[in-house]
Amino acid sequence: MAIAVSVAAGEIASSDRRSGYDFMSRETRAMQDDDTANPGMLWVLEGGTLWEKKTGAAGRACADCHGDPRASMKGVAARYPAFDAGKGRPVGLEQRINVCRTDRQEAPALAYESRELLALTALVARQSRGLPIDIAIAARMRPFLAAGRATFHRRQGQLNLACAQCHDDNWGRQLAGNVIPQAHPTGYPLYRLEWQSLGSLQRRLRNCFVGIRAEPYDYGAPELVDLELYLMWRARGMTMDAPAVRP
Amino acid sequence: MDRRTSRRDFLKTAGGVAAGLGLGSVITVVPARATPAEMQEAIRKVVGGARISPGKVKLDLPPLIENGNAVPLTVTVESPMTEAQHVRAVHVFTEKNPQPNVASFHLGPRAGRAKVATRIRLADSQNVIAICELSDGSFWSDSAGIVVTLAACLEDGI
Amino acid sequence: MASALINVPPRAKRGEIIEIKTLISHTMETGFRRTQLGAVIPRDIIRRFVCTYNGTEVFSADLHPAIAANPFIVFSTMAIESGTLVFSWTGDNGFSVTESAAISVE
Numbered sequence A: 001m002a003i004a005v006s007v008a009a010g011e012i013a014s015s016d017r018r019s020g021y022d023f024m025s026r027e028t029r030a031m032q033d034d035d036t037a038n039p040g041m042l043w044v045l046e047g048g049t050l051w052e053k054k055t056g057a058a059g060r061a062c063a064d065c066h067g068d069p070r071a072s073m074k075g076v077a078a079r080y081p082a083f084d085a086g087k088g089r090p091v092g093l094e095q096r097i098n099v100c101r102t103d104r105q106e107a108p109a110l111a112y113e114s115r116e117l118l119a120l121t122a123l124v125a126r127q128s129r130g131l132p133i134d135i136a137i138a139a140r141m142r143p144f145l146a147a148g149r150a151t152f153h154r155r156q157g158q159l160n161l162a163c164a165q166c167h168d169d170n171w172g173r174q175l176a177g178n179v180i181p182q183a184h185p186t187g188y189p190l191y192r193l194e195w196q197s198l199g200s201l202q203r204r205l206r207n208c209f210v211g212i213r214a215e216p217y218d219y220g221a222p223e224l225v226d227l228e229l230y231l232m233w234r235a236r237g238m239t240m241d242a243p244a245v246r247p
Numbered sequence B: 001m002d003r004r005t006s007r008r009d010f011l012k013t014a015g016g017v018a019a020g021l022g023l024g025s026v027i028t029v030v031p032a033r034a035t036p037a038e039m040q041e042a043i044r045k046v047v048g049g050a051r052i053s054p055g056k057v058k059l060d061l062p063p064l065i066e067n068g069n070a071v072p073l074t075v076t077v078e079s080p081m082t083e084a085q086h087v088r089a090v091h092v093f094t095e096k097n098p099q100p101n102v103a104s105f106h107l108g109p110r111a112g113r114a115k116v117a118t119r120i121r122l123a124d125s126q127n128v129i130a131i132c133e134l135s136d137g138s139f140w141s142d143s144a145g146i147v148v149t150l151a152a153c154l155e156d157g158i
Numbered sequence C: 001m002a003s004a005l006i007n008v009p010p011r012a013k014r015g016e017i018i019e020i021k022t023l024i025s026h027t028m029e030t031g032f033r034r035t036q037l038g039a040v041i042p043r044d045i046i047r048r049f050v051c052t053y054n055g056t057e058v059f060s061a062d063l064h065p066a067i068a069a070n071p072f073i074v075f076s077t078m079a080i081e082s083g084t085l086v087f088s089w090t091g092d093n094g095f096s097v098t099e100s101a102a103i104s105v106e
Helices: A024-035 A038-051 A062-066 A093-104 A117-126 A141-151 A162-166 A201-211 A222-234 B002-022 B034-049
Strands: A082-084 A089-091 A190-191 A196-197 B053-054 B057-060 B071-077 B087-094 B101-106 B113-122 B127-134 B141-148 C004-007 C016-024 C044-052 C054-063 C072-079 C085-090 C095-105
Touching: A024 B071, A038 A062, A038 A117, A038 A196, A038 C004, A038 C016, A082 A093, A089 A093, A089 A141, A089 A222, A093 A117, A117 A196, A141 A162, A141 A222, A201 A222, B002 C016, B034 B087, B034 B127, B057 B127, B057 B141, B071 B087, B071 B127, B087 B113, B101 B113, C004 C085, C004 C095, C016 C044, C016 C085, C044 C072, C054 C072
Parallel strands: B053 B141
Antiparallel strands: A082 A089, A190 A196, B057 B071, B071 B113, B087 B101, B087 B127, B101 C054, B113 C072, B127 B141, C004 C016, C016 C072, C044 C054, C044 C085, C085 C095
8 A cells, every 4th residue: 555755845846856967068968868979888788798697506598587678667667666574674676686696596796886786777667667656555665765865965084065965956957067957866767977887876876975074875785775775766757767877 | 077187186285095995996197288289289280281271171069068988079071072072081189188189080982971970088167179180181170168067976086 | 698789771863871780798897807706807899890781891990998888889881883892800808709681782
Protein backbone atom coordinates (compact mmCIF):
# COMPACT_ATOMS: atom_id res chain seq x y z
CA MET A 1 0.00 0.00 0.00
CA ALA A 2 1.58 3.28 -1.09
CA ILE A 3 1.46 6.04 1.49
CA ALA A 4 1.18 9.62 0.35
CA VAL A 5 4.16 11.69 1.45
CA SER A 6 3.52 15.39 1.45
CA VAL A 7 5.73 18.00 -0.17
CA ALA A 8 7.33 20.22 2.45
CA ALA A 9 7.68 23.98 2.14
CA GLY A 10 10.71 24.93 0.02
CA GLU A 11 10.58 21.80 -2.13
CA ILE A 12 9.99 22.30 -5.83
CA ALA A 13 6.33 22.08 -6.82
CA SER A 14 5.58 19.04 -8.93
CA SER A 15 4.67 21.08 -12.00
CA ASP A 16 7.87 23.16 -11.76
CA ARG A 17 10.17 20.16 -11.96
CA ARG A 18 12.56 20.17 -14.90
CA SER A 19 15.22 17.69 -15.95
CA GLY A 20 18.91 18.64 -15.93
CA TYR A 21 18.61 18.27 -19.69
CA ASP A 22 16.70 21.55 -19.84
CA PHE A 23 19.56 23.44 -18.21
CA MET A 24 22.23 22.36 -20.69
CA SER A 25 23.47 24.07 -23.83
CA ARG A 26 22.05 23.15 -27.21
CA GLU A 27 25.29 21.36 -28.13
CA THR A 28 25.33 19.13 -25.06
CA ARG A 29 21.66 18.29 -25.58
CA ALA A 30 22.46 17.34 -29.18
CA MET A 31 25.18 15.00 -27.92
CA GLN A 32 22.65 13.21 -25.71
CA ASP A 33 19.89 13.04 -28.33
CA ASP A 34 21.94 11.24 -30.96
CA ASP A 35 22.58 7.59 -30.04
CA THR A 36 25.38 7.49 -32.61
CA ALA A 37 27.14 10.41 -30.91
CA ASN A 38 26.28 9.80 -27.24
CA PRO A 39 29.39 8.32 -25.58
CA GLY A 40 27.16 6.65 -22.96
CA MET A 41 25.98 4.29 -25.69
CA LEU A 42 29.49 2.76 -25.77
CA TRP A 43 28.80 1.42 -22.28
CA VAL A 44 25.34 0.20 -23.29
CA LEU A 45 26.98 -1.65 -26.20
CA GLU A 46 29.50 -3.23 -23.84
CA GLY A 47 26.70 -4.09 -21.41
CA GLY A 48 24.99 -5.97 -24.21
CA THR A 49 28.09 -8.10 -24.70
CA LEU A 50 28.48 -8.77 -20.96
CA TRP A 51 24.81 -9.71 -20.74
CA GLU A 52 25.47 -12.72 -22.98
CA LYS A 53 28.67 -13.82 -21.30
CA LYS A 54 28.57 -16.92 -19.09
CA THR A 55 30.43 -16.25 -15.87
CA GLY A 56 31.01 -17.37 -12.30
CA ALA A 57 31.02 -20.82 -10.72
CA ALA A 58 27.44 -21.28 -11.91
CA GLY A 59 28.53 -20.60 -15.50
CA ARG A 60 25.47 -18.47 -16.13
CA ALA A 61 24.91 -15.40 -18.29
CA CYS A 62 22.34 -12.71 -17.47
CA ALA A 63 20.65 -13.81 -20.70
CA ASP A 64 20.14 -17.34 -19.36
CA CYS A 65 17.58 -16.11 -16.80
CA HIS A 66 16.51 -12.77 -18.24
CA GLY A 67 16.51 -13.37 -21.99
CA ASP A 68 16.35 -10.22 -24.09
CA PRO A 69 17.04 -7.21 -21.85
CA ARG A 70 14.85 -4.99 -24.02
CA ALA A 71 11.87 -6.96 -22.78
CA SER A 72 12.91 -8.22 -19.34
CA MET A 73 14.58 -5.03 -18.11
CA LYS A 74 11.98 -2.62 -19.41
CA GLY A 75 10.94 -0.28 -16.58
CA VAL A 76 13.31 -1.85 -14.04
CA ALA A 77 15.70 1.08 -13.57
CA ALA A 78 12.71 3.40 -13.14
CA ARG A 79 11.77 1.49 -9.96
CA TYR A 80 15.14 1.60 -8.22
CA PRO A 81 16.21 1.93 -5.42
CA ALA A 82 13.84 -0.89 -4.47
CA PHE A 83 13.32 -2.88 -1.27
CA ASP A 84 15.44 -5.99 -0.90
CA ALA A 85 13.76 -8.44 1.47
CA GLY A 86 17.03 -10.26 2.14
CA LYS A 87 18.78 -7.12 3.30
CA GLY A 88 15.72 -5.57 4.90
CA ARG A 89 16.38 -2.22 3.21
CA PRO A 90 16.32 -0.58 -0.19
CA VAL A 91 19.17 -1.30 -2.59
CA GLY A 92 20.31 0.61 -5.66
CA LEU A 93 20.45 -0.84 -9.15
CA GLU A 94 24.21 -1.46 -8.92
CA GLN A 95 23.73 -3.39 -5.70
CA ARG A 96 20.88 -5.41 -7.22
CA ILE A 97 23.05 -6.37 -10.18
CA ASN A 98 25.74 -7.49 -7.75
CA VAL A 99 23.20 -9.61 -5.83
CA CYS A 100 22.60 -11.48 -9.10
CA ARG A 101 26.35 -11.74 -9.65
CA THR A 102 27.07 -13.27 -6.26
CA ASP A 103 23.91 -15.30 -5.63
CA ARG A 104 22.92 -16.47 -9.12
CA GLN A 105 26.13 -16.43 -11.12
CA GLU A 106 28.31 -17.25 -8.10
CA ALA A 107 30.82 -14.71 -9.31
CA PRO A 108 32.60 -12.01 -7.32
CA ALA A 109 30.71 -8.74 -6.99
CA LEU A 110 31.72 -6.05 -9.48
CA ALA A 111 33.48 -3.02 -8.01
CA TYR A 112 31.61 0.28 -7.95
CA GLU A 113 32.43 2.40 -11.01
CA SER A 114 34.13 -0.56 -12.67
CA ARG A 115 33.69 -0.74 -16.41
CA GLU A 116 31.64 -3.91 -16.18
CA LEU A 117 29.24 -2.67 -13.54
CA LEU A 118 28.73 0.63 -15.36
CA ALA A 119 28.13 -1.24 -18.63
CA LEU A 120 25.48 -3.51 -17.10
CA THR A 121 23.82 -0.63 -15.25
CA ALA A 122 23.81 1.44 -18.45
CA LEU A 123 22.25 -1.44 -20.41
CA VAL A 124 19.50 -1.88 -17.82
CA ALA A 125 18.87 1.86 -17.40
CA ARG A 126 18.66 2.31 -21.17
CA GLN A 127 15.61 0.02 -21.14
CA SER A 128 13.75 2.58 -19.01
CA ARG A 129 14.40 5.50 -21.34
CA GLY A 130 11.19 7.39 -22.02
CA LEU A 131 9.41 5.83 -19.05
CA PRO A 132 8.31 7.72 -15.92
CA ILE A 133 10.24 7.22 -12.68
CA ASP A 134 8.08 4.86 -10.66
CA ILE A 135 9.00 4.91 -6.97
CA ALA A 136 6.21 3.76 -4.68
CA ILE A 137 6.77 4.25 -0.97
CA ALA A 138 5.29 1.38 1.01
CA ALA A 139 5.32 1.63 4.81
CA ARG A 140 8.58 -0.33 5.10
CA MET A 141 10.36 2.21 2.86
CA ARG A 142 9.26 5.25 4.84
CA PRO A 143 12.18 5.37 7.31
CA PHE A 144 14.73 5.17 4.48
CA LEU A 145 13.00 7.87 2.48
CA ALA A 146 12.93 10.04 5.62
CA ALA A 147 16.67 9.44 6.16
CA GLY A 148 17.43 10.40 2.55
CA ARG A 149 15.28 13.50 2.80
CA ALA A 150 17.02 14.48 6.06
CA THR A 151 20.42 14.19 4.35
CA PHE A 152 19.18 16.38 1.49
CA HIS A 153 18.10 19.09 3.92
CA ARG A 154 21.00 18.88 6.38
CA ARG A 155 23.76 21.49 6.29
CA GLN A 156 27.08 19.72 5.86
CA GLY A 157 30.73 20.25 5.14
CA GLN A 158 33.06 23.16 5.59
CA LEU A 159 30.79 25.26 3.43
CA ASN A 160 27.88 24.30 5.68
CA LEU A 161 25.51 23.88 2.78
CA ALA A 162 22.53 21.60 2.35
CA CYS A 163 21.67 20.09 -1.04
CA ALA A 164 18.31 21.84 -0.79
CA GLN A 165 19.90 25.26 -0.64
CA CYS A 166 21.27 24.95 -4.17
CA HIS A 167 18.86 22.52 -5.76
CA ASP A 168 15.52 23.52 -4.19
CA ASP A 169 16.11 27.19 -3.38
CA ASN A 170 18.50 28.39 -6.11
CA TRP A 171 18.02 26.17 -9.16
CA GLY A 172 18.18 28.12 -12.38
CA ARG A 173 20.73 30.57 -10.96
CA GLN A 174 24.40 30.62 -11.97
CA LEU A 175 27.10 29.07 -9.82
CA ALA A 176 30.66 29.41 -11.07
CA GLY A 177 29.79 29.77 -14.75
CA ASN A 178 27.10 27.11 -14.98
CA VAL A 179 23.42 26.96 -14.20
CA ILE A 180 22.36 25.08 -11.05
CA PRO A 181 20.01 22.23 -12.04
CA GLN A 182 17.23 20.85 -9.84
CA ALA A 183 19.17 17.60 -9.21
CA HIS A 184 16.74 15.02 -10.57
CA PRO A 185 18.51 11.73 -11.37
CA THR A 186 16.54 10.99 -14.53
CA GLY A 187 19.55 10.14 -16.65
CA TYR A 188 21.80 7.87 -14.60
CA PRO A 189 24.23 6.33 -15.22
CA LEU A 190 25.37 9.23 -17.34
CA TYR A 191 28.33 10.51 -19.33
CA ARG A 192 29.61 13.51 -17.47
CA LEU A 193 31.84 15.69 -19.64
CA GLU A 194 33.84 16.55 -16.53
CA TRP A 195 34.61 12.85 -15.92
CA GLN A 196 35.14 12.05 -19.62
CA SER A 197 33.45 8.81 -18.71
CA LEU A 198 30.14 7.27 -17.78
CA GLY A 199 29.51 7.29 -14.03
CA SER A 200 26.87 6.44 -11.45
CA LEU A 201 24.61 8.65 -9.38
CA GLN A 202 26.68 7.77 -6.33
CA ARG A 203 29.80 9.11 -8.05
CA ARG A 204 27.98 12.36 -8.74
CA LEU A 205 26.68 12.58 -5.17
CA ARG A 206 30.23 12.10 -3.87
CA ASN A 207 31.31 15.01 -6.09
CA CYS A 208 28.59 17.11 -4.46
CA PHE A 209 29.93 16.26 -1.01
CA VAL A 210 33.41 17.27 -2.13
CA GLY A 211 31.89 20.43 -3.56
CA ILE A 212 30.62 21.51 -0.16
CA ARG A 213 33.88 20.31 1.38
CA ALA A 214 32.34 17.42 3.28
CA GLU A 215 33.74 13.92 3.69
CA PRO A 216 31.95 11.88 1.00
CA TYR A 217 30.22 8.65 2.03
CA ASP A 218 31.73 5.44 0.65
CA TYR A 219 30.23 3.83 -2.41
CA GLY A 220 27.34 1.62 -1.37
CA ALA A 221 26.94 3.35 1.99
CA PRO A 222 23.34 3.25 3.26
CA GLU A 223 23.36 7.05 3.48
CA LEU A 224 23.99 7.27 -0.27
CA VAL A 225 21.33 4.67 -1.14
CA ASP A 226 18.80 6.47 1.09
CA LEU A 227 19.67 9.73 -0.63
CA GLU A 228 19.29 8.05 -4.05
CA LEU A 229 15.88 6.79 -2.94
CA TYR A 230 14.84 10.29 -1.87
CA LEU A 231 16.09 11.84 -5.11
CA MET A 232 14.28 9.28 -7.26
CA TRP A 233 11.12 9.75 -5.21
CA ARG A 234 11.48 13.53 -5.54
CA ALA A 235 11.66 13.00 -9.31
CA ARG A 236 8.76 10.48 -9.43
CA GLY A 237 6.77 10.73 -12.62
CA MET A 238 9.57 12.48 -14.50
CA THR A 239 10.83 10.81 -17.66
CA MET A 240 13.99 8.71 -17.56
CA ASP A 241 16.60 9.65 -20.20
CA ALA A 242 19.48 7.30 -19.47
CA PRO A 243 22.27 7.23 -20.49
CA ALA A 244 22.25 11.01 -20.35
CA VAL A 245 25.05 13.49 -21.07
CA ARG A 246 25.74 16.26 -18.57
CA PRO A 247 28.50 18.93 -18.32
CA MET B 1 39.37 32.72 -15.60
CA ASP B 2 40.18 34.27 -12.18
CA ARG B 3 38.07 31.62 -10.54
CA ARG B 4 39.98 28.85 -12.31
CA THR B 5 43.30 30.26 -11.12
CA SER B 6 42.22 30.36 -7.51
CA ARG B 7 40.94 26.78 -7.75
CA ARG B 8 44.33 25.65 -9.00
CA ASP B 9 46.03 27.43 -6.14
CA PHE B 10 43.64 25.75 -3.71
CA LEU B 11 44.48 22.35 -5.18
CA LYS B 12 48.23 22.97 -4.91
CA THR B 13 47.98 23.71 -1.20
CA ALA B 14 45.42 20.96 -0.62
CA GLY B 15 47.54 18.51 -2.59
CA GLY B 16 50.03 18.16 0.22
CA VAL B 17 47.29 17.27 2.70
CA ALA B 18 45.65 14.86 0.28
CA ALA B 19 48.97 13.16 -0.48
CA GLY B 20 49.37 12.60 3.22
CA LEU B 21 45.98 10.88 3.25
CA GLY B 22 47.30 8.50 0.65
CA LEU B 23 44.71 9.33 -1.99
CA GLY B 24 45.92 7.93 -5.27
CA SER B 25 43.69 9.82 -7.60
CA VAL B 26 44.16 12.47 -10.23
CA ILE B 27 44.13 16.22 -10.20
CA THR B 28 44.41 18.29 -13.32
CA VAL B 29 47.18 20.82 -13.11
CA VAL B 30 47.27 22.87 -16.29
CA PRO B 31 50.91 23.18 -17.40
CA ALA B 32 52.47 26.12 -19.22
CA ARG B 33 50.30 26.84 -22.19
CA ALA B 34 51.28 27.06 -25.81
CA THR B 35 51.63 30.64 -27.01
CA PRO B 36 50.24 32.06 -30.23
CA ALA B 37 53.86 31.96 -31.50
CA GLU B 38 54.06 28.21 -30.85
CA MET B 39 50.80 27.77 -32.70
CA GLN B 40 52.23 29.66 -35.68
CA GLU B 41 55.27 27.37 -35.56
CA ALA B 42 53.03 24.28 -35.53
CA ILE B 43 51.14 25.69 -38.49
CA ARG B 44 54.41 26.31 -40.36
CA LYS B 45 55.41 22.68 -39.83
CA VAL B 46 52.24 21.53 -41.57
CA VAL B 47 51.92 24.20 -44.23
CA GLY B 48 55.57 24.89 -45.05
CA GLY B 49 56.32 28.34 -46.39
CA ALA B 50 53.05 28.67 -48.31
CA ARG B 51 50.86 31.69 -47.85
CA ILE B 52 47.63 31.20 -45.95
CA SER B 53 44.67 33.37 -46.94
CA PRO B 54 41.48 33.79 -44.92
CA GLY B 55 38.44 32.18 -46.57
CA LYS B 56 36.94 29.06 -48.15
CA VAL B 57 37.03 26.96 -44.97
CA LYS B 58 34.40 27.50 -42.28
CA LEU B 59 35.00 26.54 -38.65
CA ASP B 60 31.90 25.95 -36.52
CA LEU B 61 32.26 26.10 -32.75
CA PRO B 62 29.71 27.06 -30.13
CA PRO B 63 30.49 30.55 -28.74
CA LEU B 64 30.21 29.22 -25.19
CA ILE B 65 30.53 25.69 -23.79
CA GLU B 66 29.87 24.40 -20.26
CA ASN B 67 32.89 22.12 -20.20
CA GLY B 68 36.10 22.17 -22.22
CA ASN B 69 36.41 18.38 -22.23
CA ALA B 70 34.14 17.75 -25.21
CA VAL B 71 33.56 20.70 -27.52
CA PRO B 72 31.76 19.90 -30.79
CA LEU B 73 33.62 21.21 -33.83
CA THR B 74 32.72 21.12 -37.53
CA VAL B 75 34.89 22.19 -40.46
CA THR B 76 33.34 22.70 -43.87
CA VAL B 77 34.91 23.76 -47.17
CA GLU B 78 32.86 24.83 -50.18
CA SER B 79 34.37 22.69 -52.90
CA PRO B 80 33.08 20.63 -55.86
CA MET B 81 35.27 17.75 -54.57
CA THR B 82 36.09 16.59 -58.09
CA GLU B 83 39.35 15.02 -59.20
CA ALA B 84 40.41 18.39 -60.59
CA GLN B 85 39.24 20.54 -57.72
CA HIS B 86 39.03 19.19 -54.18
CA VAL B 87 40.16 19.58 -50.59
CA ARG B 88 43.26 17.58 -49.73
CA ALA B 89 43.25 18.17 -46.00
CA VAL B 90 41.93 20.26 -43.14
CA HIS B 91 44.14 20.98 -40.13
CA VAL B 92 42.95 22.34 -36.77
CA PHE B 93 45.04 24.23 -34.20
CA THR B 94 44.49 25.99 -30.87
CA GLU B 95 46.20 28.99 -29.32
CA LYS B 96 46.21 28.14 -25.63
CA ASN B 97 46.04 24.36 -25.22
CA PRO B 98 49.26 22.82 -23.84
CA GLN B 99 49.99 21.73 -27.39
CA PRO B 100 48.76 23.56 -30.52
CA ASN B 101 47.86 20.63 -32.84
CA VAL B 102 44.36 19.20 -32.67
CA ALA B 103 43.91 17.04 -35.78
CA SER B 104 44.56 16.73 -39.50
CA PHE B 105 41.79 15.31 -41.66
CA HIS B 106 42.76 13.91 -45.07
CA LEU B 107 40.00 14.05 -47.64
CA GLY B 108 40.19 13.81 -51.45
CA PRO B 109 37.71 13.52 -54.33
CA ARG B 110 36.09 10.34 -52.90
CA ALA B 111 34.77 12.37 -49.94
CA GLY B 112 31.91 13.84 -51.90
CA ARG B 113 31.59 16.64 -49.38
CA ALA B 114 34.33 18.49 -47.49
CA LYS B 115 32.76 18.39 -44.05
CA VAL B 116 34.18 16.78 -40.93
CA ALA B 117 32.85 16.92 -37.38
CA THR B 118 34.47 15.84 -34.14
CA ARG B 119 34.75 16.79 -30.44
CA ILE B 120 37.85 18.47 -29.07
CA ARG B 121 39.31 19.52 -25.73
CA LEU B 122 39.91 23.15 -24.90
CA ALA B 123 41.94 24.09 -21.86
CA ASP B 124 40.59 27.62 -21.66
CA SER B 125 38.64 30.25 -23.52
CA GLN B 126 40.64 30.88 -26.71
CA ASN B 127 40.76 30.98 -30.50
CA VAL B 128 40.71 27.86 -32.65
CA ILE B 129 42.09 27.93 -36.20
CA ALA B 130 41.25 25.69 -39.16
CA ILE B 131 43.46 25.58 -42.25
CA CYS B 132 42.49 23.75 -45.41
CA GLU B 133 44.77 22.65 -48.21
CA LEU B 134 43.26 22.54 -51.70
CA SER B 135 44.29 20.36 -54.62
CA ASP B 136 45.81 23.40 -56.33
CA GLY B 137 48.25 23.71 -53.45
CA SER B 138 46.66 26.81 -51.89
CA PHE B 139 45.97 27.20 -48.16
CA TRP B 140 42.97 28.92 -46.59
CA SER B 141 42.03 29.59 -42.97
CA ASP B 142 39.22 30.46 -40.60
CA SER B 143 39.25 31.09 -36.87
CA ALA B 144 36.62 31.11 -34.11
CA GLY B 145 36.73 32.24 -30.51
CA ILE B 146 35.03 30.29 -27.74
CA VAL B 147 34.37 30.88 -24.04
CA VAL B 148 34.87 27.80 -21.85
CA THR B 149 33.14 27.72 -18.46
CA LEU B 150 33.30 25.12 -15.72
CA ALA B 151 30.80 23.44 -13.41
CA ALA B 152 30.87 24.07 -9.68
CA CYS B 153 30.80 20.63 -8.05
CA LEU B 154 33.75 18.76 -9.53
CA GLU B 155 35.61 15.65 -8.50
CA ASP B 156 38.63 17.60 -7.22
CA GLY B 157 40.87 14.62 -6.79
CA ILE B 158 38.62 12.39 -4.69
CA MET C 1 38.14 -3.67 -24.10
CA ALA C 2 37.31 -1.06 -26.72
CA SER C 3 33.86 -0.82 -28.18
CA ALA C 4 33.08 1.09 -31.31
CA LEU C 5 29.79 2.44 -32.60
CA ILE C 6 29.65 2.93 -36.34
CA ASN C 7 26.76 4.43 -38.22
CA VAL C 8 26.74 3.73 -41.96
CA PRO C 9 23.58 3.64 -44.05
CA PRO C 10 23.15 -0.01 -45.14
CA ARG C 11 21.90 1.07 -48.57
CA ALA C 12 22.61 4.01 -50.86
CA LYS C 13 22.13 5.14 -54.47
CA ARG C 14 25.13 5.21 -56.74
CA GLY C 15 26.85 8.59 -56.50
CA GLU C 16 25.03 9.54 -53.31
CA ILE C 17 27.12 11.26 -50.64
CA ILE C 18 26.74 9.30 -47.41
CA GLU C 19 27.57 10.52 -43.92
CA ILE C 20 29.46 8.13 -41.65
CA LYS C 21 29.60 8.56 -37.88
CA THR C 22 32.15 6.76 -35.74
CA LEU C 23 32.51 6.63 -31.97
CA ILE C 24 35.15 4.56 -30.16
CA SER C 25 35.84 4.13 -26.46
CA HIS C 26 39.30 5.40 -25.49
CA THR C 27 40.40 7.66 -22.65
CA MET C 28 42.73 9.69 -24.87
CA GLU C 29 45.07 10.33 -21.94
CA THR C 30 46.73 13.60 -22.88
CA GLY C 31 50.06 13.18 -21.15
CA PHE C 32 49.52 16.54 -19.42
CA ARG C 33 47.69 15.24 -16.36
CA ARG C 34 49.46 14.47 -13.10
CA THR C 35 48.67 12.26 -10.13
CA GLN C 36 48.20 13.80 -6.72
CA LEU C 37 51.86 13.09 -5.99
CA GLY C 38 52.98 15.00 -9.08
CA ALA C 39 53.91 12.15 -11.41
CA VAL C 40 52.92 12.69 -15.04
CA ILE C 41 50.36 10.25 -16.38
CA PRO C 42 51.88 9.19 -19.69
CA ARG C 43 50.22 10.02 -23.00
CA ASP C 44 48.02 7.24 -24.34
CA ILE C 45 45.98 8.28 -27.33
CA ILE C 46 44.61 7.08 -30.63
CA ARG C 47 46.92 8.64 -33.20
CA ARG C 48 45.40 7.59 -36.51
CA PHE C 49 42.01 6.73 -37.93
CA VAL C 50 41.63 5.33 -41.45
CA CYS C 51 38.56 4.40 -43.48
CA THR C 52 38.91 2.26 -46.59
CA TYR C 53 36.19 1.48 -49.09
CA ASN C 54 36.75 -1.84 -50.86
CA GLY C 55 40.42 -1.46 -50.04
CA THR C 56 40.89 2.17 -51.14
CA GLU C 57 41.53 4.78 -48.46
CA VAL C 58 38.75 7.39 -48.62
CA PHE C 59 39.34 9.25 -45.38
CA SER C 60 41.94 9.42 -42.65
CA ALA C 61 42.69 11.52 -39.61
CA ASP C 62 45.81 12.21 -37.55
CA LEU C 63 44.73 12.77 -33.97
CA HIS C 64 46.44 14.65 -31.14
CA PRO C 65 45.68 14.81 -27.38
CA ALA C 66 43.26 17.68 -27.99
CA ILE C 67 40.73 15.25 -29.45
CA ALA C 68 38.14 14.56 -26.74
CA ALA C 69 37.96 11.20 -24.94
CA ASN C 70 35.92 8.54 -26.74
CA PRO C 71 36.76 10.04 -30.14
CA PHE C 72 33.81 10.94 -32.32
CA ILE C 73 34.46 11.55 -36.01
CA VAL C 74 31.86 12.26 -38.70
CA PHE C 75 32.87 12.37 -42.36
CA SER C 76 31.44 11.74 -45.81
CA THR C 77 32.17 9.48 -48.73
CA MET C 78 30.58 8.86 -52.12
CA ALA C 79 28.68 5.61 -52.44
CA ILE C 80 30.27 4.35 -55.64
CA GLU C 81 29.77 0.57 -55.39
CA SER C 82 28.55 -2.15 -53.05
CA GLY C 83 31.11 -3.57 -50.70
CA THR C 84 32.79 -3.14 -47.39
CA LEU C 85 33.92 -0.12 -45.44
CA VAL C 86 36.74 -0.90 -43.04
CA PHE C 87 37.55 1.40 -40.13
CA SER C 88 40.78 1.17 -38.21
CA TRP C 89 42.05 3.05 -35.20
CA THR C 90 45.69 2.78 -34.11
CA GLY C 91 47.54 4.46 -31.31
CA ASP C 92 49.91 4.34 -28.37
CA ASN C 93 50.74 1.14 -26.51
CA GLY C 94 49.86 -0.99 -29.51
CA PHE C 95 46.25 0.11 -29.61
CA SER C 96 44.62 -1.30 -32.72
CA VAL C 97 40.92 -1.77 -33.42
CA THR C 98 39.34 -2.63 -36.75
CA GLU C 99 35.64 -2.70 -37.53
CA SER C 100 33.79 -3.06 -40.79
CA ALA C 101 30.38 -2.32 -42.25
CA ALA C 102 28.76 -3.53 -45.44
CA ILE C 103 27.04 -1.20 -47.86
CA SER C 104 24.72 -2.05 -50.72
CA VAL C 105 24.80 0.46 -53.59
CA GLU C 106 22.26 0.32 -56.39
